[in-house]
Amino acid sequence: MFLAADGESPQRVCSYQDVLNYLNLTKANELFSMTRPVKDYKRSTEVSLELLLYAILDVKEIDQTFVPYVWILMKWQNDYISWDPHDFCGITNVSLPTEVLWKPDLTIEEMIEKDKAPPSPQLTIDYNGTVFVQNDQVLVSTCRMHVYKFPFDTQRCTLSFKSVVHTVTEIRLVHHWSSSETTEWSRELMRTQYEWLFLNMKVTNKSVTTFGAEQDMIVYTISMKRRPLLYVVNFLLPVFFLLCLDLASFLISDRGGEKLSFKVTLLLAVTVMQLILNEILPSSSNRIPLIALYCIGIFGLMLLSLLETIVVMYLMEKDSAPQDDETDGDRSLNASCGEKRGKEGFSCCEGGDKKWHPCVCICDVAADEATPAELLKVGIRYIAF
Amino acid sequence: MFLAADGESPQRVCSYQDVLNYLNLTKANELFSMTRPVKDYKRSTEVSLELLLYAILDVKEIDQTFVPYVWILMKWQNDYISWDPHDFCGITNVSLPTEVLWKPDLTIEEMIEKDKAPPSPQLTIDYNGTVFVQNDQVLVSTCRMHVYKFPFDTQRCTLSFKSVVHTVTEIRLVHHWSSSETTEWSRELMRTQYEWLFLNMKVTNKSVTTFGAEQDMIVYTISMKRRPLLYVVNFLLPVFFLLCLDLASFLISDRGGEKLSFKVTLLLAVTVMQLILNEILPSSSNRIPLIALYCIGIFGLMLLSLLETIVVMYLMEKDSAPQDDETDGDRSLNASCGEKRGKEGFSCCEGGDKKWHPCVCICDVAADEATPAELLKVGIRYIAF
Amino acid sequence: MFLAADGESPQRVCSYQDVLNYLNLTKANELFSMTRPVKDYKRSTEVSLELLLYAILDVKEIDQTFVPYVWILMKWQNDYISWDPHDFCGITNVSLPTEVLWKPDLTIEEMIEKDKAPPSPQLTIDYNGTVFVQNDQVLVSTCRMHVYKFPFDTQRCTLSFKSVVHTVTEIRLVHHWSSSETTEWSRELMRTQYEWLFLNMKVTNKSVTTFGAEQDMIVYTISMKRRPLLYVVNFLLPVFFLLCLDLASFLISDRGGEKLSFKVTLLLAVTVMQLILNEILPSSSNRIPLIALYCIGIFGLMLLSLLETIVVMYLMEKDSAPQDDETDGDRSLNASCGEKRGKEGFSCCEGGDKKWHPCVCICDVAADEATPAELLKVGIRYIAF
């Protein structure tokens, strides 16, 4: 009424409210919000759905969740809406609060948390009844992660849109943008390329049958590649360095404890690293991730090299003990001397002229009979720490 | 009215709104939303409830929570809804916003947080009054975990559906799918098999009496098995490796500190591992989990072997101290000599011709009297670092 | 109207809606939801409140929060509700959406977060006007924790129910179940006995005066006992083991660095353990928790034993340095010899016949004058690594 007065002036002006009044579109009018807006119930509603990716906000391997920030554009036909723009000074579309109109009950099967982003408060209706809804959504979705090749992995997460209660005869889901268009436009939109590099999006339209009812489904598959650089620098490299050190430790002579303590400290460092790995990786797959194998492998190698060191040291000791097989005169001295030599590795430095003889002999004998390798060990026997 | 005009055309078309108008089903009509929708209050409402498992999103031992992602299908009879499809061009069902109709006040006893997934906005009504509600829910439920056999454990979590205020005379809960069907269909639906392997679901119908009122209850028991592989690789194996090293360390001679420092470093590594365990396991059970026993057991073994090493070293030292029981002439020298030998393990390298004698004697005596085992220790005495 | 037609049939059936129609109970009728439902304002509303404990979901010492999962049953009289069951085929109670009726503004003083569990959607009214509300609630409440005896502590947390704005003349709070009944029934209900063992509940009714207005208050005191087993196994025992090792290390001779490095590694292990403790315990009490004292005490003991070891080693060295007080001929040699002996601990093994004399003397003197304990130390001096 208030507006009608304006509308009848020679220089005619129209407000959006005139359109609503014409359509009798009010919040209270349940015609618009209660049921699927088709005049003939046999006509299905074709919902056109497009999705672009703004950002990959989070990918949590441990929770198997994928958090994309997407831009969703939907449109469908509302049979109860239509006006002639000529009657309204050329108004072709009106924007309205979203809650006044019926919306398809689309759900994303993978979605496990409500949208965290503020919902878009308005939608647009067209003069021929098309309703446009545009929304930014932060989707917390579940996604089966494949961590086998972590951190050089490529993940594929799907977002499957379908109606909850409507069959294909009621709601048909279509998409107009091809996979390549979606990928390209998403790439332009992408803001923060966090840890993950967006590869591409694939959109497929399929039809699923749940308990006898056939339903349309649009599946968006987002492929992305992890940027492994920092993992390499901060995890793989240090562990590899530790392995190098362990290998290098073979150059350390078996003389004395420094080799053992060196190696066991490296082992401790790898242990600490391994626990960190434990926090990153979920215990999800049947196959052990390569990085876990890498870590446990290096751990195992270090273990083996440690064991080898211990065994070698033990054998050398044991080997050098029964060396008192001299045939000289004063055995008692020799026994004591050999004993001392074998166990102590300290030079038995005897004073007297004659007593020197057997000692020298032993050494002599040892040097004669031994192969060079054995010689080394014999030498070790003498110094054995 | 607006539609009625369409409805009376020769080529008759019907809209869903026609049905609602016929039923007088509006948001404001409290007949549909206020009370249990039976015309005769003596008739109980039979609620059929089926549950399928989409995913096991999380199982937190420390919080004793189990987070399944389930798909719930309920249906019941609403006496106020019924129409003849023939009068409405064959419309057999209408989908409506969920809030306009009464819903049974079913609760899941174990549920401790509100559903985090976006609720399904629509339900479906049938021409004969059946109301179908279909919903995806992320249930944060409490579950008594049995961590005794962790990480080789199998957990059984229950979801108990019952009405809050209605007795069995008002609401009867039934399920039509058997345990095996539920298990099979869940298995087909399952998306991410996270750390847990879904075994089966069992559905049972029981009747509980709370304060004199008998109520129907449907209990879904979900059995699942943990995939222990990564725990084995990242926790059990390293700890076992450390034990191996500790055992191997017996081969290290007691000569000098490298054995002690080796073993105490291993102990430190196990300590760090144990603290990680502390984060995983809840302090819930009367029985200590096996893995804790495994860990503390290995810790204890290492402790004992360390103590044994220390004691052996101590005894050897103590043992070798009072060895100055020679009966030779110049005792004073001998005392000093024996002392030196026992404590130092350094060769007492004496110069003069005659002085050599007693030294040799001692060694001789020691070698004569000692058993082989003692001989070893005597030897150790000489080298004791 | 729709129902009235049914109601007048010979085989009379009544629906719940008939009762509501009789009571004129609609969502819009503010008589039921605006004010305290008494016809005479001087009559106080007696609210009966019972509480049972389902589960103790969490007890966070660090945040001083206690999260019980409780079952609350309230009932009170609504004067505007009453009907004769005979007029309605014997309907004695009707269940309604909770929002249509006035509810007492009860608050739990300790509650610091909104109820996280899904609220119960319905309540029940009786033909004589009694309103029953039954609700499962996850209460995040603040609770003063007493961690002095951790992990052998027993906590007492209170839940104080009172009206926010109503005085005792308006709302009176009563409870009908005694403390023992509440305890017993809670025990039956209890599902997960997490880390805490529920001991008992005590319910007391008291009257508080806030700013001149007297108010009724019902206080539920929940006592619970921590299950310390895992803390003992995973924290107290390892720390105790480390202490044992430290004590055992006294058996390690002061010869050389292995004792020092052994002890300092133990200290490092206790340090790591202490930091974990830091995460568990809040810095709340004036009294230091016993476990912190236990930890810092063991740390201190280790520190002292380390200091003692260092000092003993230092004294022995210092002690042995000025030992060149011989009165023999060639002093220069002796000085050098004594020097060498004291500092090196290596046998000064001299060759010549005559030169041997003084060296022997010294050792002899030392051995003669020393007590056994000193003898040991003298011995140590010679070997001091």
Next chain:
Amino acid sequence: MFLAADGESPQRVCSYQDVLNYLNLTKANELFSMTRPVKDYKRSTEVSLELLLYAILDVKEIDQTFVPYVWILMKWQNDYISWDPHDFCGITNVSLPTEVLWKPDLTIEEMIEKDKAPPSPQLTIDYNGTVFVQNDQVLVSTCRMHVYKFPFDTQRCTLSFKSVVHTVTEIRLVHHWSSSETTEWSRELMRTQYEWLFLNMKVTNKSVTTFGAEQDMIVYTISMKRRPLLYVVNFLLPVFFLLCLDLASFLISDRGGEKLSFKVTLLLAVTVMQLILNEILPSSSNRIPLIALYCIGIFGLMLLSLLETIVVMYLMEKDSAPQDDETDGDRSLNASCGEKRGKEGFSCCEGGDKKWHPCVCICDVAADEATPAELLKVGIRYIAF
């Protein structure tokens, strides 16, 4: 109507609804909820605001947030509410759902999260139009922390209440309780004194001008003191102990690696402690917190003492190397002998009578020329591990 019948009985009873009916106070009546409730718009609304502190729930230095649990009491005049209690059997106040009346748009400037506590559902109106609102609120507010003296710090957090859109001519903010009353009453109310000890509250009334509009503001300043005991016991003391050990390590002789490994292990322990500190302290201030200086200072001291040890050891070695400047006969032997002595620290134990001479000489010379300090070092040279 229903009530009016009751109200006209000789023994007259009045219900609260009678008052609402008289006032025409319904949810739909926008007179009460739309605008500031003054009949003359020139009259400002005086809002009286009092705040008491229930508990200090959390103080997060890292997030600079302060979470008090407060009790807020507001009252103001609503010109549209007034009745004569005599007409209503003496009803002087009525409690109502909070949403039916206008409330001042007070905001707390520091508040960064919505109130987490369940809001109070009811308010009270007086017969002369005063509206009382009483609310428990958990305020997550930002607060500039001063961590310079951590953990001996005292924090001052402010809560500034002001209207968002109303100027001082529209809403005037007053408080009736003085700072000392507020402090005293808060102290009585305080439940859990968590880590923080409440000192006092100061309330001040000021007037701020934002973009030309003058507004009243009430600022509550809460002072609180941290209880440092546990930080002292669990952080400061252990670090101090480690420093003591480092100082004590000066008593360890420079002979051999045990001193180095001892000190570097202490350094590792301090490093671990420092990282924990990193988690506690925010990187916020221009001034480095004292505790960080304490920690880095001790770290630095240990570093210096380690460097000193390394340098001393190096100098001693270097010093002792070119010591073969003897002028005796057989130089070749001496060179070898001096070489051996300086580098090895092993006794060069020569046998023959005559050969002994030069060796003795060297030692003699060294002893003669050296100062006592040098003597010590010379001694060390002989033992240098």
Next chain:
Amino acid sequence: MFLAADGESPQRVCSYQDVLNYLNLTKANELFSMTRPVKDYKRSTEVSLELLLYAILDVKEIDQTFVPYVWILMKWQNDYISWDPHDFCGITNVSLPTEVLWKPDLTIEEMIEKDKAPPSPQLTIDYNGTVFVQNDQVLVSTCRMHVYKFPFDTQRCTLSFKSVVHTVTEIRLVHHWSSSETTEWSRELMRTQYEWLFLNMKVTNKSVTTFGAEQDMIVYTISMKRRPLLYVVNFLLPVFFLLCLDLASFLISDRGGEKLSFKVTLLLAVTVMQLILNEILPSSSNRIPLIALYCIGIFGLMLLSLLETIVVMYLMEKDSAPQDDETDGDRSLNASCGEKRGKEGFSCCEGGDKKWHPCVCICDVAADEATPAELLKVGIRYIAF
């Protein structure tokens, strides 16, 4: 009506409700809340938007989120609102609940979570139709972080305001405060300057075209600088200290294991530090952050120095082994002697007169032929632990 009576008194008073009555502005009047409030739809609505920064609450590198606390002021023209203040005793503005009026559907593109701060409940309308909305918002926004120079980085985060559905012909976005004003006033407002130092804000107005529709956009760019002091003190300095120690360790003689164990302990300390770094830095950039290079670089340097030490020690050993090339008489003794010397490093202290000869010769030869550096190594050979 109630008010009208007042309004006609000679001393005329006006209430805000009079204005609303005149405007017919009620919650139910959809004219004000449904569509863009212009009488002629061709007129665009100019929305003036200003933003000031209260506080930088959080900047999470790992999540790439930026959480500012901002103060937003919007105003626009509502054609349906206008009154003559003279008719209403001079009322020039009225404050109303925000939900009764249409608001532009402005969105912040970067925003990924709903506003956490309590929304402002009221807005103000002017007599000439201008609507003022003022709001405090905690924006959780995504922001591409550049961590290359961490912790000496400066971040630039943008907040891009645009309408969701309106094109530039419908809503025009303007700002009246310049970048410098915004910066200056924000600086005055800033409360807590957390870790970040606010540098400046830049506001730019641009026009974007999304799918054929041109839209206005206002971009606020907030520049801020991290305060690196605590990172320097707690991370960079300790790591640098550890490097210093590693460099200093070159002064430690290669004699024996203390050098190895010293260096490997330093490596362990750097490893622990590196893991902490891992928690701070996101794996986002193609370029590795400098701090990671710093850390891995120091790690690598330590590794190399460790390898060098090991290799040097190995070479010295290997080098000293085949030193038995004497041409003297009794070769057998010499071989044994040289062997012993090279491997043991123990003085071969021989007694007899004649036997001494060859030994002396060897040493002599070695001393003659060797360069000083080689001499050192030869010396080392003799002491090699």
